[in-house]
Amino acid sequence: MAKKIEVFQDMRIQGPLEKRSDLRLALIAAAIAPWRFDLEKSDQVARNAGTSEDVLLFRCEASTNHPAAGLTLWGIPEGYYVPNIVPMQNGSLSFSQYNAVLQSFLVCVVQPIVEKFGFEVSITKPSQDIDDWLSLNAATKLRRFSGAANKSTGASHPMDKRRWFDFIIAVHRNGEDLGSDRLARWLHEIEGWDEETAHDLAGDFENALTLLTHYDEN
Template identity: 35%
Template structure:
């Protein structure tokens, strides 16, 4: 499944500031730093904020224009929090990731060692195995491929396989969210959107019930 990439730069605040100062001096070919947008953000946001940088990417044949926002919301961690389109209403995942990749490859990657920083950039494509454990993935796949996609979990055998998946997700403390479950069911397995949403509601309710049972149910 395609996802939005994330980029974080980690190190001392002074080193992060030095990196962005050098990046600013290197920006070319339509790339620029928008200090007016940065100042407006600081003015509009209540309370103290850490370092904020806004880098404008040009509209090219590879991607539309966009503003890359980097913020130090956690001391020593400067992260891309959003890329806002400037030449269209909305960026697709591919367009968002193309802007982020060009920014990183063109201006960041060669400077991180010089400024004694580390970086973390996440992939643009993930699988279920990247999100949760193999047992839970196996049980979800078994349910999805054996179930009648028009009736969801209503058939007794399908319900058993569905419950087995939810219990496994609970036992293994799966980080699989309802949003990612819906996307996997519809984009990978071909479930109808309405049925995928119904299953996601059942999944969320089941996880919540099991968590409540762990905390309180056994005492009753």
């Protein structure tokens, strides 16, 4: 059984605000084959999103590892981040294809220039586990629930339900952003829960967090 699950990687470019305009021009100039900068689409995306932030859209040619794709850099005060990568044709990118496009952009466009302007690049791991998303306390409580629970009945047994609630409360208290999709995948792919029960538990998790947040606010 896999110990980690494959995920879409996140990337941020962060550095001095006064150098961001210089970085912007350098990124555009660095986009040579198999990459190119799409000015018209960049302006269109910014208009449609109704944002004043800088939006840069780059196109990448197809390779043996991925189809032709578009990558967006979205401006933030300290630099840029990649909110999404999409295929140029219909359909969607697999985790490995998405990450291959991101790696190509990093190597071909970003890495050769960022240090010149005092910027640093942070990129998340392509394969992750629950410890990458949660504190030790919350991760331990989730593993305790999953290891002890009857996987055919979910959290219906009183003791299982107590352990399940302990996990949810720990996540809420820590303000952690796990996400129901990642939780469902972890339960199913790593812990061996059947897919339907994993999604049911993830839905219950999301509803419980919403209720706890509403309680705190009222």
